[in-house]
Structure formats: C-alpha cells, structure tokens
Amino acid sequence: MHMQRKGFLNRSLALAGAALAILASPMAQAETRLAVSQWVPPTHPVAEVMTAWAQQVEKATAGRVKLQNLPQAVTNPPGHFNAVRDGLADLAFTVIGYTPGRFQLSEIVEMPLMADSAELNSGAFWRLAQQQPAVMAEYKDVKVLALFTHGPGTVFNTRQEITSLADLQKLKFRVGGGVVNEVGKLMNANVTIKPATESYELLSNGVMDGVWLPVESVATYKLEKLVRYITTFPGGLYSSSFIVMMNKKKWESLGKEDQAAIDGIAGESFSRALGKAFDQRDEEGRKLALASGIKITAAPPALVKEVESRIAPLEKRWVDLAASRGVANAEQVIKAYRADARKAP
Numbered sequence: 001m002h003m004q005r006k007g008f009l010n011r012s013l014a015l016a017g018a019a020l021a022i023l024a025s026p027m028a029q030a031e032t033r034l035a036v037s038q039w040v041p042p043t044h045p046v047a048e049v050m051t052a053w054a055q056q057v058e059k060a061t062a063g064r065v066k067l068q069n070l071p072q073a074v075t076n077p078p079g080h081f082n083a084v085r086d087g088l089a090d091l092a093f094t095v096i097g098y099t100p101g102r103f104q105l106s107e108i109v110e111m112p113l114m115a116d117s118a119e120l121n122s123g124a125f126w127r128l129a130q131q132q133p134a135v136m137a138e139y140k141d142v143k144v145l146a147l148f149t150h151g152p153g154t155v156f157n158t159r160q161e162i163t164s165l166a167d168l169q170k171l172k173f174r175v176g177g178g179v180v181n182e183v184g185k186l187m188n189a190n191v192t193i194k195p196a197t198e199s200y201e202l203l204s205n206g207v208m209d210g211v212w213l214p215v216e217s218v219a220t221y222k223l224e225k226l227v228r229y230i231t232t233f234p235g236g237l238y239s240s241s242f243i244v245m246m247n248k249k250k251w252e253s254l255g256k257e258d259q260a261a262i263d264g265i266a267g268e269s270f271s272r273a274l275g276k277a278f279d280q281r282d283e284e285g286r287k288l289a290l291a292s293g294i295k296i297t298a299a300p301p302a303l304v305k306e307v308e309s310r311i312a313p314l315e316k317r318w319v320d321l322a323a324s325r326g327v328a329n330a331e332q333v334i335k336a337y338r339a340d341a342r343k344a345p
Helices: 002-024 045-060 077-085 104-110 118-131 133-139 165-169 179-186 196-204 248-253 256-265 268-291 301-310 312-324 330-341
Strands: 032-037 065-069 091-095 142-149 154-157 172-175 190-193 210-213 229-232 241-247 295-298
Touching: 032 077, 045 065, 045 256, 045 268, 065 256, 077 091, 077 142, 077 241, 104 118, 104 133, 104 142, 104 179, 104 241, 104 312, 104 330, 118 133, 118 142, 118 268, 118 330, 133 142, 142 248, 142 268, 165 301, 172 179, 172 196, 179 190, 179 301, 179 312, 196 210, 241 248, 241 268, 268 295, 301 312, 312 330
Parallel strands: 032 065, 032 091, 172 190, 172 210, 229 295
Antiparallel strands: 091 241, 142 241, 154 210, 154 229
C-alpha cells in the first residue's frame, strides 16, 4: 500500500511538473489580440498591406500577438486618431490631413510637385520623422507604426479637359483635408472637404464635378464609368499622408520581446510597403482608366508654373512654423526632403 501511494505521488508530481513546463513554454503564454478598426474596403491597398502585415506580426511574435479586424469601424475616418489614442480600438490607420491644422509639420510631405512615387515619399516621410523630433512629437499620444503617402495627386473630372487655371476654377471638386485643401484655396478653386470613400456618390449624383485623388482611385473606388478626364502634375498636385498607429497603453502591455519583434517589421519597411502598394495600384488605375476611355493628360507647363508660384505661401508657412518648433535650417529641410523623396531606392 505504501509503495502504491508513493508511486501515485511520484506520478502526480511528474504530471504537475509537466503542466508547469507547458504553462511556462512560449506556446502557452497569454495570447494578445489587437482590435483593428478598418474603415476602407478589404480591396483597398492599405487594407491589403495591413492584412499581410498582421500575418508578419503573428509570425514574428510566435503567435503571441494577433491582429483582428473589428466587425465595423469604431468611428468615421477622421476620428480614428482619437479612437486609437482613447482605446476604442487598439490599432488603425487614418489620413493625417483629415484633421486639418493638427499635424502641421507633417504637411511638408503633402506639398505640390514633391514626389512621383508613393514608396519613395513614404520612406522619406519616415526618415524625416526620425531625423526631426518635432515631427514625431506630433504623434506623442500613440505608438507610431508607419508613416506613408499615396501616389501623386491628380485631378479627376466629369466635364472637360483642364488646360488652364481658368478651366480648374469653373468646376466643383471634392478634396481631402490638409495641404490639398490649402492648395485648392490658393488656386481659387471651388473645393469641399469630404472623405475619399464618398467620391462615387458625389460624382454619380452630380454634387461634385470632380475629385482630387491619385490615379489608383479609379480602380479602388470604381470610378471608371464616371470620370472622363484626368490631369496629372509632375510630382503630383499634392500627396495625402497617413499614419498607422497603436494605442500606447496596449503597446506598453506587450512584453519587451514582442515589442522588439513588432518594431523590427514596422517603421520604414512598413511605410515603404504601404507606399509601394499605392504605386502598384496607380499603375492598375492608369490601365483601367485608359481601357475605359478616360483621357489622361499632363498639365501644360504654364499651369504647372502657376501652381509653383501660388504654393510659395505654403512653403513659407511651413518654414516659419518649423523654425518656431526648433527645426534648424527649415528652408534647407524642404529642399532636402524633396531631393530625398525623389531619390532612387
């Protein structure tokens, strides 16, 4: 009897030890699920890259951290920075310009005639934020995972070919917030701020004659049957900027190992991947536009020169603001940024 009890005790201890070993193993560590608020369709280039990135996060953290899209967005597109900051969602992206005047130093990346590639502009944006603490300080309330832009902004319309400023001023346009709205005002254009997701409805109902968007939007928002003309500008008439961010408390709740793993696949590489997706979709949008009979024309040199002269106040405003926030040689920063955003990888 004594031997039976001793054997039973040994077996129990062995089982308990095995259980403790399992609990202590990486596979048994608590799984963290990050709630993602996604407000664009799954076919949107940002959504596609974020889905692929979620898989990278799971792999990099050995399954300990997983991203999961919520059934619906927790707020409207402009509200997502505050939503993540306040913990309504753990992770999301938003358009920086949807809250005009809030992230003013980031406006440098949205300036007209800046870059012909979203990937290059996005990489330059991330590097700028690393080099200039005043830029990153604008996002101190969240954990920044990526900073990026879409491709060169163009002018879509349903009415006529645009060859002059006068042509542009005849029409009503939807624009995003931030620099693009300021560009519209400086050009005395009739512009109204609306989310890009409303473009189809605005054009189909005739509320707007056109929209200012990158060429990828022909495909993304299914505008090929509505738009008749697209006018392009060297370096873009503007670029919209974006941020992928995470709630700070949620980030701090992760283990150091998982933080390091996520940092390893975030930052410049993630930013460039998001920009590259826009570049690829721009090419798809261009092919669809041409196949659909949309006329794509480059803005005449006189119109480009008019834009250059009219945006001078934007650049001066940025230089003055940057200098007031401790950015040294702010005028040179703009020149250096434009060169960096056009530099081959």
